[in-house]
Each structure stands twice: as C-alpha cells, then as structure tokens.
Amino acid sequence: MRIAVVVLVAASGAVETISFTALDHVFAGVMTSNLALLGMAIGRASGTGVTAALLALAGFGAGAAVVTWVTHGRADIGTHWPPRVMFCLVGEAVLLAVGAGFWAASGGPPGQTSRHVMQCGAAAAMGGQAAAMLAAGRAAAPTTYLTGTLATYIVRRLGSASAQPDRWVPVQLGALIAGAAAAMALRWAAPAWAGALPFALVTAATLTAASGPLLARRSAMDNPPEAK
Template identity: 70%
Template sequence: MSDERGGEVPPGPAHQAEPELVLRLAVVLLVAASGAVETISFTALDHVFAGVMTSNLALLGMAAGRGQDTGVTAAVLALVGFGVGAAVVAWPTRRSTGVVAHWSARVMLCLVGEAVLLAAIAGVWAAVGGAPAGTTRHVLQFGAALAMGVQAAAMVAAGRAAAPTTYLTGTLATYIVKGLGTTRSRRWVPARLGALVAGAAACMALLRAAPAWAAVLPVALVVCAIVMACLPLVRLRPGGVRPTA
C-alpha cells in the first residue's frame, strides 16, 4: 500500500499479496476516527490539531509571534502528546516485520490501547458535559494528541498492510502527481479522504446536537476498525483459511 509519506511502496519478493479488503476498510475507519478527533481538538479544545503536527508547528510559531501564552501551551501539549504516543508504540514494535495479509498482534494491542485512551477521554468529556475548561481542557488536548500519535505509529509499524490515517497531505499529493487510480492501493485514496471529511462532519454534527456524547464517536470508529482488522487473524488460526489477496 502506501508508506507514511503517502508514497507507494514497491512489493518485496516475500510479500506479493495485496492487503485484504477488511484491512483497507479498517484503515478507512481509522481515518474517520482521526477526523472526529481533529474536530474535537480544533473546535472544542485548544484550537490545535491532535494529529497534524506540521500545522501545530506553524500554530506554535504564530502564537509565539503574537505573544499568546495560551496558544503556545496548546501547541506544545499537542506536539508532546503526539510524540509520546508515537514513542510508546515505537518501543514494542521496533522489531516487528510488516505482514501484508494482516496486522501483527503488537500493532493490534497498540490500537486497543488507543481505544481505551479514547474511551477515557470520552468519559471525562461526558462528565463535564462536553465543555471542558482549564486543566481538564489541557489534559484532554494532551490525551487526544497521545491517541493520534499511537494510531499514526501503529500504522507505520503495520507496514504495507496499512496506510497513513492521521495526516493525508502526502497521500493526496502522491495521488495527484502519480496518477488517479493507477494501482489497487491508490483506488482507496478517495475513500480515505472521504472518510476524513465524513468523520469530521459527523463529529461536528454531534457537537452541535449532543455535545456531551461527541467524544464517543472516535471510540466507536476505532473499535470497529479493530474488529475488522481481527478477521484475517482469526482465519490464520490453526485449521482456519489463510487470507487471500
């Protein structure tokens, strides 16, 4: 599929098969979840992004230039949270070898950890009625970025069986430059881009209609993605049917 920059990874001699449909759908669900988290982060927390660190670096520079302590704090919390999340995943997955047919058990455990973290965020969010303030707001901002760091690093560790889910600028640029729909993996790029928009739109609608429950959406999407990604692992059990391309 694609690497973390959105570029195509040439098939290796030991891995010729394409990822299964269920894995592609799981990636789409994770993208939708990141769109929902970004909506909460930018519109209802500290006006920074939970998973797009390039933008946060620019926001940090602008806040510093204007002398806004609040903006600097928010950007730093997001940057540190994302970095910590990615580092936490990098340690247990550093020796993992990407398998095209399924995601490794370590990658799956990292995604479960993300779901648990998002569930904790949703619980706090609901407890304050969807209107966090002060220290609670900062903690939730850090937690949201931490979750996106975990998700981004997990997808890198999954290798060719996954694709970027938190930052799609490189994916869009590669899709435009190298041709529309020229390979099987690129045919899924519109689905991922659309999922980002759909996740953000659905979360925004929840923030307006039922703000206390808006943070439940990304939890549900990540859980659905995990369930979807488990299907190839179930078929790899002894006596099961091995995944096909």
Template identity: 70%
Template structure:
C-alpha cells in the same frame, strides 16, 4: 504465502481498517480544534505552524496548547515504538502488538470520552489541556501503529502526502492505475469530521465517543484475518 500477499496488495480487511482509522482521526479533529485548545490532535505539521504563529504573536495560551498537542503526540508515538519494536507485519496481517496498541488507543479515547461526558462537553481550562494532550497521544499512538504495521498500512492522521501521491501518479503515469482506496480514505476523513462536528453541535456531551467507536471498529476489522487460517494451512504463530 497468501495469494493476496503474492499479488503485492494488502488484505482487503486491512485496507478497510485503515479507512476506518482515517475516519477516527477525522472525528478527533473537531473535538481538538473546535472544543478544546484550537490546535490539531493528529496533524503536527499544522501545529508546528500554529506554534510559530503563537510565538510571533506572543500568545502564551496558544503556545501552551500547541506544545501540549506536540508533546502528547510524541509520547503516544514513542510508546508504540517501544511496544512494537522488532515486530513486522505482512500484507495480510498486522502484528498482534500493533492491534494491542490500537486497542490501547481506543481505551485512552474511551477514558477521554467518559470525562468529556461527565463535564457535559464543556470542560474547564485545566481539563481541556489534559484532554488535548490525551487526544493527541491517542493520535500519536495511531500514527505510530500504522508505521509499525508496515506495507499493509497507510498514514491515517495526515493525508497531504497521500493526496499529492494520488494526483502525481494519476497524472504522470498512463499505465499505472491510481489506488482506488485513496479516495475512500480522503472521503472517510471528511465524513469522520462531519459526523463528529454534527454530534458536537447537537449533543456535545456525547461527541467524544465518535472517534472511540471508530477505532474499536477498525481493531475488530483488522483482527478478522487472525480468525481465518492462512492459505498454507499453517496455524498463526504465537508472539511473545
């Protein structure tokens, strides 16, 4: 067994990959909320509330936006669930199919970024709806991949529970030291959103590339353990 797994902590590379994925989800939200349909790409709790408000105000356009985001997220997560069914990760490696799903997310984001650039960062209403659904699907795939990755992963598209856990554990337990990676994730979310917003303001046609580049970087980081033999000297097993 890898000594890091024996210690009960995920590999450093995987923790770093999670941080980068959080930054990617942060970068997706300004595109979704500021430039598309004023809903969130990855925070479905907020979208459910926005849907309720839209229904209460009888605003059909806002209802459509929220439904598209919810549907896209659900499709993305559902596809990942089918692809990764029965695959379990370890504390030092994510399953190859999880990496494959993240690579698929990057491809979907790349297609969206290309279309976004082709429209000069100002797509029409129908195009906005399509991009909104696709961006939400990408975030759903990312969220589903992190669930399938198991104990070596963490939520990357919603951090409310992460923040609450960090506060409660930090204040209620004098002996347990809070996870130092959590502040990095929270900071990455802010940084990703800030960078994407700045690019959206200064070079809107290129804003779509920011989350795509970050997801690609996370896949490369998470794939690093596959290039290093296990501590036992066993070769990585092939996955059908």
C-alpha cells in the same frame, strides 16, 4: 485491512474536529500545522496558544514513542496487522474512552485544565495510531495525516501509466470528511456524546482488523491442504 484503515481515518477526522473546535484550537494529529500554530502564537505573544501547541506536540511524540517501543519500530510485511499493533490500537481505544468519559462528565467541552489534559491525550492517541500504522507496514496506510497520500495520488494519476494510483485514497479522504462532519454534528445535536465517536470508530477498526486473521484461520481449517 483496507476497511479498517478507512475507519481509522474517519476516527482521525473526528478527533481533529473535537481537538480544534472544542479543546485548544490545535490539531491532535497534524504536527506540521501545530508547528505553524506554535510560531503564530509566539509571534502574537499568546501564552495560551504556545501551551496548547506544545502540549499537542508533546502528546503526539509521547504516543508515537510508546508505540514504537512496544512494536520495536519494525514494519511488518504480512497481509494482517501483527498482534503488537493490535495491542496498541486497543490501548488507543482505552485512552479515547477515558477522554470520552471526561467529556461526558463535563456535558461537553471541559474547563481549561481538563482541556489541556484531554488535548495532550488526544494527541497521544493520534501519535500512537500513526506509529502503529507504520509498524503494520504494507498492510496499512497513513491515517492521521493525508497530505502526502493526496500528493502521491495526484502524481500517480497524472504521471506515467506504470504508476497507478491507489483507488482507496478517495475513500480515505471521504472518510476523513465524514468523521469530521459526524463529530461536528454530534457536538451540535448531542454535545455530551461527541467524545464517544472517536472511541467507537477506533474500536470498530480494531475489530475489523482482528476479523481478518480469524476468517483466514477458519478458512484454512475448513479447507485443509490435501495430503501428499
């Protein structure tokens, strides 16, 4: 599951790059920044900026609400992601695939109306992903907003020896950078294909997460408990 989390973080980096640089200059998954951008847009009387920030906030909230409804908002305590979380990740992949199709049809960044729709859709995908990771409980970790993860890592690294930092945090931070870098490189080298990267990464993460229970089940079948 750790690898699946890392791949989802990379997907978030790719989505944020496309969202900020090619859509409406707001973030798809970092709502704290979007609230600040909304305030700045209001301060400079920028109607376009206000619309973009509100669409991102609305999309994120809608995505999180839908996933919360599907998963009933319960955090799982198992070692694998529950079926409802997997179902939500498949839904996210489908949403990103639709966005990638619009992007490819436009040959790159779309027009203003399509940008608004894609911005809202990207934010919905990130909101759904964030809620899905909360529902996955201990078997998951934040994948769309890592400020708290980084702060916790620093505190535990510099704090008492009894609170050891998560060794996967640097890997997650690196994945965020790698996902963003790959999306930007694709925007320059193959603009029509840049939108496909988030879909590919979320699909890869979902397949990776699904392989865990399958391997565990196969291992149990190959090594049945001895009869008493």
